[in-house]
Amino acid sequence: MRDSRTHPYxxxxxxxxxxxxxxxxxxxxxxxxxxxxPSDLRLKSPLxxxxxxxxxxxxxxxxxxxLDKNVPQSRLLSFLGAGTYNHYVPAVVDEVINRSEFLTAYxxxxxxxxxxxxxxxxxxxxxxxxxxxxxxxxxxxxxxQAAATSLAMAQRITARKKIxxxxxxxxxxxxxxxxxxxxxxxxxxxxxxxxxxxxLAIASALTGEHAAIWLDSPSYHGTLCSNISLVxxxxxKNGSLLVVGVDPIAMGVLASPxxxxxxxxxxxxxxxxxxxxxxxxxxxxxxxxxxxxFVMEMPSRLFGLESTSVxxxxxxxDVAYERTSxxxxxxxxxxxxxxxxxxxxxxxxxxSLMGPLGMVEVGKSIxxxxxxxxxxxxxxxxxxxxKWSEQFREFVIDVSDSGETAKELIRRGRNLNAEIGVDISExxxxxxxxxxxxxxxxxxxxxxxxxxxxx
Amino acid sequence: xLPVAQKPKLRRFHxxxxxxxxxxxxxxxxxxxxLVPEVEDNILKNVDMDLPKELARANAPKLPEIxxxxxxxxxLRLSQENLGADLxxxxxxGTCTMKYSPKVNDQIxxxxxxxxxxxxxxxxxxxGALEIIWRTQGLLAEISGLDAVSLQTSSxxxxxxSNVATIRAYFESIGEKRDEIVTTIFSHPSNAATAKxxxxxxxxxxxxxxxxxxxxDYMKVVSHRTAALMITNPEDTGIFNPHIKVIVDLFxxxxxxxxxxxxxxxxxLGITRxxxxxxxxxxxxxxxxxxxxxxxxxxxxxxxxxxxxxxKFLPKPIVIKTGDKYELDDDRPDSIGKVAPFYGVLPxxxxxxxxxxxxxxxxxxxxxxxxxxxxxxxxxxxxxxxGASAPYAPGRPRVEQVRYSWDELFKSTGxxxxxxxxxxxxxxxxxxxxxxxxxxxxxxxxxxxxSYSREELDEYLDVLRHIAAEAVSNPDIIRSxxxxxxxxxxxxxxxxxPARWAITWRAYLRKYPEVEERMAGIHGH
Numbered sequence: 001m002r003d004s005r006t007h008p009y010x011x012x013x014x015x016x017x018x019x020x021x022x023x024x025x026x027x028x029x030x031x032x033x034x035x036x037x038p039s040d041l042r043l044k045s046p047l048x049x050x051x052x053x054x055x056x057x058x059x060x061x062x063x064x065x066x067l068d069k070n071v072p073q074s075r076l077l078s079f080l081g082a083g084t085y086n087h088y089v090p091a092v093v094d095e096v097i098n099r100s101e102f103l104t105a106y107x108x109x110x111x112x113x114x115x116x117x118x119x120x121x122x123x124x125x126x127x128x129x130x131x132x133x134x135x136x137x138x139x140x141x142x143x144x145q146a147a148a149t150s151l152a153m154a155q156r157i158t159a160r161k162k163i164x165x166x167x168x169x170x171x172x173x174x175x176x177x178x179x180x181x182x183x184x185x186x187x188x189x190x191x192x193x194x195x196x197x198x199x200l201a202i203a204s205a206l207t208g209e210h211a212a213i214w215l216d217s218p219s220y221h222g223t224l225c226s227n228i229s230l231v232x233x234x235x236x237k238n239g240s241l242l243v244v245g246v247d248p249i250a251m252g253v254l255a256s257p258x259x260x261x262x263x264x265x266x267x268x269x270x271x272x273x274x275x276x277x278x279x280x281x282x283x284x285x286x287x288x289x290x291x292x293x294f295v296m297e298m299p300s301r302l303f304g305l306e307s308t309s310v311x312x313x314x315x316x317x318d319v320a321y322e323r324t325s326x327x328x329x330x331x332x333x334x335x336x337x338x339x340x341x342x343x344x345x346x347x348x349x350x351x352s353l354m355g356p357l358g359m360v361e362v363g364k365s366i367x368x369x370x371x372x373x374x375x376x377x378x379x380x381x382x383x384x385x386x387k388w389s390e391q392f393r394e395f396v397i398d399v400s401d402s403g404e405t406a407k408e409l410i411r412r413g414r415n416l417n418a419e420i421g422v423d424i425s426e427x428x429x430x431x432x433x434x435x436x437x438x439x440x441x442x443x444x445x446x447x448x449x450x451x452x453x454x455x
Numbered sequence: 456x457l458p459v460a461q462k463p464k465l466r467r468f469h470x471x472x473x474x475x476x477x478x479x480x481x482x483x484x485x486x487x488x489x490l491v492p493e494v495e496d497n498i499l500k501n502v503d504m505d506l507p508k509e510l511a512r513a514n515a516p517k518l519p520e521i522x523x524x525x526x527x528x529x530x531l532r533l534s535q536e537n538l539g540a541d542l543x544x545x546x547x548x549g550t551c552t553m554k555y556s557p558k559v560n561d562q563i564x565x566x567x568x569x570x571x572x573x574x575x576x577x578x579x580x581x582x583g584a585l586e587i588i589w590r591t592q593g594l595l596a597e598i599s600g601l602d603a604v605s606l607q608t609s610s611x612x613x614x615x616x617s618n619v620a621t622i623r624a625y626f627e628s629i630g631e632k633r634d635e636i637v638t639t640i641f642s643h644p645s646n647a648a649t650a651k652x653x654x655x656x657x658x659x660x661x662x663x664x665x666x667x668x669x670x671x672d673y674m675k676v677v678s679h680r681t682a683a684l685m686i687t688n689p690e691d692t693g694i695f696n697p698h699i700k701v702i703v704d705l706f707x708x709x710x711x712x713x714x715x716x717x718x719x720x721x722x723x724l725g726i727t728r729x730x731x732x733x734x735x736x737x738x739x740x741x742x743x744x745x746x747x748x749x750x751x752x753x754x755x756x757x758x759x760x761x762x763x764x765x766x767k768f769l770p771k772p773i774v775i776k777t778g779d780k781y782e783l784d785d786d787r788p789d790s791i792g793k794v795a796p797f798y799g800v801l802p803x804x805x806x807x808x809x810x811x812x813x814x815x816x817x818x819x820x821x822x823x824x825x826x827x828x829x830x831x832x833x834x835x836x837x838x839x840x841x842g843a844s845a846p847y848a849p850g851r852p853r854v855e856q857v858r859y860s861w862d863e864l865f866k867s868t869g870x871x872x873x874x875x876x877x878x879x880x881x882x883x884x885x886x887x888x889x890x891x892x893x894x895x896x897x898x899x900x901x902x903x904x905x906s907y908s909r910e911e912l913d914e915y916l917d918v919l920r921h922i923a924a925e926a927v928s929n930p931d932i933i934r935s936x937x938x939x940x941x942x943x944x945x946x947x948x949x950x951x952x953p954a955r956w957a958i959t960w961r962a963y964l965r966k967y968p969e970v971e972e973r974m975a976g977i978h979g980h
Contacts, residue, residue, distance in 0.1 A: 007818060009555055011908040012825050021828050021909060025835045030824045033831050033852040034726060036695040041731045047597055047724075052815025056559050063563050063809050069583035072571035076580070080573040083796055090489045092523060096530040098565075104539035104556060106749035107548055107887065112470065112880045114941035115536030116751045122478045125960035129517045134962040138752070141609050142796050152652075175792035179620055183654030226509045253505075255512045278584050279574030279797025280804070282609075283754075290962050292953040304950055305477075305957040308943045314477065315945030319956045325648035327891050330657045335648035337612035338742065341752035345530075352478055352526045353488030356515035361491040368494045368504035375501060390510055414577045422575050439495040 003054055073276065077418040077444055081394050081432025082220075083143075083170055084279045085271045087249060087362075088436060093273040093349045097342050110316045117316035120341060121303045123348035127285055130248055130351065130359070131265055132256040134290035137300035139283035139344040143268025144173045146284030147214075147245060148180035149334060150266040153286075153297040154212035154241045155184050156333075162209045164240075166190045166197040166231065167219040173245075185211070195223045195389035197231050206238040212264075216245035217257065221386065221430065222370070222394030224254065232261025248272055248285070248347075250392050252359025253367060264288055273350030274343050283340030283347070296323050299334035365435045366393050369442065373433045376446040382453045393432055400427035402453050412452035420449060465921060466914070468883035469939040471535035478529060479960050480974070482519035488526045517961070536941040538885055540749065544911045546833070547879065547886035549856040549900025550643070550691050552719045552743035557813070560746070560806040569805065574797040578783060585781035588798060589774040591808045595758045598811075598819070599717070599737050600730025603766035605759045605773060606741075606799040611718040612645035613795060614738035614757025615685070618714045619653045620791045621736060621761060621768045622683045625712065628768075628789065633682035633711070639668055641690035641858075643716055644890050655682060661894070666694040666847030673702050681711040688715070688732075689722065691889065691900065692846075693830065693853035703733040712736065712765075720744045721904060722827045722855030725820035729760065736761045745807035756803035770794040822905045826855050829903035829912060833857070836916045837901070840923050842867065846895050856902035858895050865897045870926040870933055872897040878925070878936040882918045 006014045012021065022029065034042075053059045073086055080086070096102065102116065110117045120138050127136040140146055151163055163185055169177075178187065190201045197215055206213075213235045217225035225231070228244065235242040243264045244257040249271035257265055265287040274281040288294035295302070304319035318324075325332035354362065374395050378385040382402030385395055399406055406423035413420035421431035433442065494504060505511065521529075539545075545553035564570070572581055592604040608614045619636075626633050636650035637658045647657045658676050660668035667690060677684075684706045689695040696702070703713040715729045715737035721744045729737035741747050742755030749755070761769060771790040772783040783798070814822060834857050837843050842864025845857050861872050876886040876899075889898035903912055925933055935944070949955040957963035964971045 007814070007821060009557060009813070010818075010821055010825050010905045012829060012905070013821050017909055018825070018828060021832050025828075025831050027831075030828055033827045033854065034695075035852065036697045036854075037723075037727050038697055038700070041700060041727045043725060043727060043731070047816040047819065049594060049597060049816045049819075050812065052818050053812050054815075054818070056813075059809060059813050060559060060563060062812065063587075063805065066586050067563075067566065067568045067583045067805070069586070070568040070572055071576075071580035072567035073573055073576065074567055074571050076576065078573060078576065080575050082575060084574050086571075086573065088491075092489070092527050092530075095527065096534065098561070099531065099534040100541040101534040101537040101539045102751055103561070103748045104541040104545075105537040105751045106540070106545075106551060106553060107752070108538055108885055109876070109880075110945060111877065111937050111940040111942060112538040112543075112885055113536075113751075114470075115533035118475070118477070118536070119530065119533045120751075122960075124958060125477070125479065126518060128959035128961050132516075134965070135958045141613055141753075144793060144796055172793045172796065176794060179792050179794070180652075182623070224506070224510050226507070251512070252516060253512055254510060275570035276573050277570055278572040278581065278801040280609075280754075280799055280801035281570075282796050290953070290958070290965075295953065295958075302958045305960075305963055306946050306949060308945045310943045313474065313942050315942050317945060317947060317950050319950050319958050321950070325644050329644040329659070329891075330647035330651035332648060334652045335612055335616075335645050337645055338610040338740075338749070338753040338755045340609065340754050342750035343754060345751065348478075349526065349530055351518055352521060352529070353523065354491075354518070355486075355488055355520045356518045357487065357520070358489060358491055359518065360515050364504040365491055365494050367506060368498050368502055371502035371504075372498045390507060414579075419573070419576055435491060438492075439498050442498075 077441060079421050079431045079433060079437065079445060080419045082422040082430050083172060084276050085432065085434060086276060086436050087271050087434050089273050089275055090350065090353050092353055093346050096349045097346045102342060102345060114316065117303050119345045119348055121305060121316055123344045124303065126348050126351040127248065127287065130251040131258055131287045133258040133265060133287040135295055136285055136287045137298055137302055139269060139285060139340040140300050141339050142282035142284045144176035146266035146268065146286050147173050148177045149299060150243045150264045150286055151177060151185060151212060151214060152181055152334065153264060154243055156297050157293060158211040158241060160209050160211035162186050162188060162211060164188050164190060164202065164205060164210050164213045166202055166213055167192060167215040167225060168221050169216055170220045195386060196227055197225060199227065199230055199234065202231065202234050206234060206240065210238060210240045212241040212243045214243045218247060218250065218392040218394065221396045222391045224390045224392050226390065228257050228260040228262065236261065250363055253363030269343060269347040272347035274346050281343065283343035296320060297333055299324065299336050301336055362435050369433045369437055370395065373442045373445065376442060377449055380450050380453060383449060393434060394430055397421065397429045397431055398427060399429060409452055413448060416448050418448050420445065464917060466882055468881065470941050472941050473532040473536065475529060475532050477960060479519050481521050481525055481529060484520055486520045486522040488521055488523045538883065543883055543885050544907055544915050545885055546901050546903040546907060546915055547884060549887065549902035550719055552721050552902060552904055554746055554904040555906040556746050556748040557810060560809045563809055564802045564805050569801060582781055584801060585774050587805050587808050589776055589781050591804050592774060594811050595739060595760060598724065599760040600728035601737060601760040602763040603761055603769055605769040606756065606804055607770045607795045608757035608759065609795055609800045610753055610755045611738065611740035611757050612649060614759045615645050615716065616649045617759040617770055617794045618736045618738055619649045621765055622712050622714065623653055624768045624791050625765060626682055633680055635680045636683055636685055637676055637681060638685045639690060640894055641692055642685065642687040643718060646685040646716055650685060662847065664847060666692045667696040670698055670701065673705055677706055677709050677711065679709055681706065681709055683712040683714050685714045686716060689854040692858045693856040694848055695854050699732045707733065718743055719855065722823050724823040725816060726823055735765060741803050741807040746810040747803040747806040754800045754803060756800040756807065825905040829905065829907065830855055830857060833901055833903055833912060840920055842923050842926065856900060858889055859899045859901065860895045861897040861899060864923060864926055868926040868930055870930055872899055874933050875922050878922050878933045879918055880937040881939040884915060884918055
């Protein structure tokens with residue numbers, strides 16, 4: 001039987017109110033407002049959807065029973081990374097971003113949403129300190145988009161169309177970047193030498209057609225790049241740019257590529273106080289020097305500081321708005337719209353809480369744990385870690401000597417309630433260690449790897 | 456002394472004003488906001504934790520040092536200085552469908568079985584997440600009438616991009632080179648902008664007196680170079696183009712595709728669909744029609760919906776059901792690949808699923824009908840305000856929103872639509888003009904959705920009536936607004952000057968060294 005009670009989300013669905021509003025407007029029925037929709041476009045029967053669950057109590061029950069089927073990482077032994085990372089989220093971060101005022105704000109101007117403008121200006125500023133770069137955007141969608149747009153910017157700035165890729169790149173990211181830039185960019189690859197960009201090969205490959213050299217540090221394999229300055233010199237002598245992807249969680253201990261000649265730095269902010277969300281918690285950043293040649297090519301909004309009519313009062317607004325698709329439609333730079341602002345606020349709160357010492361401590365903790373895990377696992381027969389370059393958070397385990405495939409070992413690990421890593425080729429496992437993995441977790445990983453390799 | 460007098464008709468609002476410093480100014484050396492676990496002794500016996508010199512950062516980043524409660528307080532104060540949909544009668548942001556985001560859906564998602572899932576963990580241990588994605592794909596397929604759905608993108612424009620990339624892949628697959636996209640000026644600017652970013656030439660059509668381009672205009676521009684029509688309907692005027700099927704058929708006759716921007720489908724849920732008008736692709740914003748919160752500008756969630764013919768091009772993976780198991784289908788060789796990480800913004804997909812389930816088919820139709828009644832109620836009232844009008848198609852109804860014009864008011868008083876918006880803030884109400892360029896002079900776009908009661912709509916109308924009267928009687932109070940907001944009128948001298956703009960605190964200190972000197976004086980202790 002149809003439930004005719006007024007729906008709690010639709011106050012004017014109360015029949016008496018509806019009638020009185022229709023009478024006020026002077027029509028008999030809501031059909032009058034649909035008179036422009038031709039009858040052959042009208043649905044003749046109701047949508048074929050499951051029955052409604054109208055009471056909140058039953059709705060909670062229904063959705064919760066489905067979600068109960070998930071097992072969170074906190075109940076697994078998890079060493080998964082490859083794009084989404086298990087870092088600690090301080091309580092204050094969630095407290096702030098779950099505030100109604102932030103959660104349900106949207107497109108208000110800098111007066112009614114002064115707080116949103118200030119929080120995002122502060123996010124830009126905190127990221128800028130981390131990266132030693134003067135300009136950071138309001139977050140775009142994610143690190144994939146940030147990579148794609150950084151390279152598109154390089155194309156526009158140099159009016160060249162080739163990109164030289166010199167470190168391993170996450171294949172999902174590369175898929176996005178190639179599809180995004182299908183009509184304006186071509187990609188060429190230089191294999192690394194001892195896990196580092198191959199300077200000789202880069203020097204001989206570079207031509208006047210190269211818009212940029214692109215490297216990630218840490219790379220897809222977790223390797224830190226120790227010769228960025230030299231790569232930057234090669235790029236700049238060729239009139240090309242250097243575009244570098246980083247993970248900001250490393251920046252408390254890692255020298256900024258900005259100080260080593262990078263022209264554009266990009267990445268993802270998920271590691272800064274945003275939960276994993278099954279891969280649904282990402283935001284992208286792009287940082288450049290305060291040079292209008294670069295700034296004017298950025299598609300995202302940039303919130304800037306201003307004075308107001310009252311002394312000592314901060315006002316905010318959009319910097320160089322006339323670059324954007326909001327102002328110019330297709331004549332703007334790519335496009336701008338709803339992206340990942342709330343995650344930007346989360347990252348800002350995270351960096352405010354962590355402070356300089358927290359970022360140094362978490363960086364060192366990850367460096368130490370990564371080294372410890374690699375050392376332990378490398379001692380297992382059948383388990384060999386890439387020739388020791390400096391790794392951050394992730395490393396590749398080569399299991400080819402064991403005779404077992406990566407997939408099979410991961411399956412065995414799962415039988416022991418462990419996620420030992422991600423298979424990135426038939427015999428390679430990408431394993432991720434964060435500050436969330438204690439010594440005993442890592443020792444347990446060692447024990448499980450030993451066990452499944454003997455099985 | 457009791458009783459308390461009757462309240463005045465207009466709310467005596469004042470926004471929070473904390474006069475809050477920039478976070479860097481709160482720093483006191485030595486304070487800590489949160490501690491990180493110390494590295495265990497046994498780990499340090501085996502390895503050290505410093506990077507080699509060529510990689511190591513020389514000095515710690517210059518982040519502020521602030522105790523936890525002060526960080527909390529700072530951001531809570533900033534949160535209070537926002538006029539979110541939960542606080543205002545948020546009908547002034549037309550095109551964006553600022554409806555109620557039910558709190559129960561925010562609560563449902565706040566559990567480790569959702570936020571602590573890794574996208575690459577054993578799918579057998581993520582069946583609940585996959586099931587919700589699969590169910591939501593199915594619900595949106597039915598609501599659009601199209602055959603296949605991807606929920607990978609995190610926004611509406613992302614979903615439009617996914618559709619543009621699909622259009623491009625389709626023509627590549629059949630070996631046709633087509634380089635033009637046709638859109639209309641009252642379709643969202645992201646249709647034009649994403650098409651350009653994908654390498655297409657954009658042709659934009661303008662309306663006639665009915666509010667939409669006439670058929671002859673379409674016939675003049677469509678050709679065998681046309682890849683697709685990308686259009687919103689009802690357009691941002693709220694006027695439904697009754698010739699839409701004829702237009703879509705016209706594009707099909709030339710071998711082109713038709714893509715429907717349904718970011719905002721709020722007025723036509725269960726009334727008409729992309730399928731009935733013959734569209735090949737459409738997209739929804741889960742943060743508009745399907746209620747997920749707008750989150751200061753994201754994350755949202757986008758749904759790309761396509762016909763069976765185009766399904767193989769959708770981003771990968773798609774969630775499929777095999778027997779009673781939910782799986783990720785990654786084996787899709789014709790796919791455009793990744794458009795965004797993994798499988799989409801799961802918290803918003805769950806929220807949207809929950810919202811749809813709370814309504815069902817009849818409830819969705821009720822949403823549409825009440826949104827449309829509310830809109831026409833506003834329309835009837837608005838056009839009676841001196842100085843306001845609803846351009847195009849006089850006397851015709853509108854669907855879910857209306858683009859109004861204050862041109863008459865402007866001509867008689869000099870008060871602009873932007874100034875009206877700033878004055879509306881003094882009463883705790885958000886107001887928006889329109890996308891650029893302003894085709895309708897002195898525009899305002901109101902979209903009441905289904906969420907607000909008649910009394911709330913009346914409150915909004917009362918404020919606009921009041922401001923329209925002030926424009927005649929006391930224009931200076933409008934020109935000097937806002938008066939009751941967090942901050943006062945902001946200068947606009949430095950936003951467009953590269954030598955003077957300040958996009959970050961460090962750039963501000965570098966460009967204005969006197970600020971740091973002043974701070975050093977204050978913090979001389």
